[in-house]
Amino acid sequence: MSERQIPVKIRYAEDFKRVYATGAMGGFNGYDFRVSFFNDNVVTAEDPTATPSAIREMHVEVIMSLLAAKQLRNWLNKNIEDVEKIIGEIKETKTTGQTKNKLPPTYG
Numbered sequence: 001m002s003e004r005q006i007p008v009k010i011r012y013a014e015d016f017k018r019v020y021a022t023g024a025m026g027g028f029n030g031y032d033f034r035v036s037f038f039n040d041n042v043v044t045a046e047d048p049t050a051t052p053s054a055i056r057e058m059h060v061e062v063i064m065s066l067l068a069a070k071q072l073r074n075w076l077n078k079n080i081e082d083v084e085k086i087i088g089e090i091k092e093t094k095t096t097g098q099t100k101n102k103l104p105p106t107y108g
Helices: 066-087
Strands: 023-028 033-043 053-064
Touching: 033 066, 053 066
Parallel strands: none
Antiparallel strands: 023 033, 033 053
């Protein structure tokens, strides 16, 4: 028996929003995957000898099934490979990965 294709129409929800993110963090909580997207902003004091600080502003959290998380991983891997074929390897900075695999406190 062949698989039947169901046509899918795309519609944006009324509260749909698009955000720019400098990073993401999250993880598996035993039921589903959660990914929070954020922007880090460096705050410098007027005193040049003072150490700058950073504010991590959380913008949106996406909660997804295990299947959706796997599909997202596959989609990201393929698209990143395609981009790197064009522009070369995307280099990671020293700070990249500091929040890797850490859950926000509300999940713990």
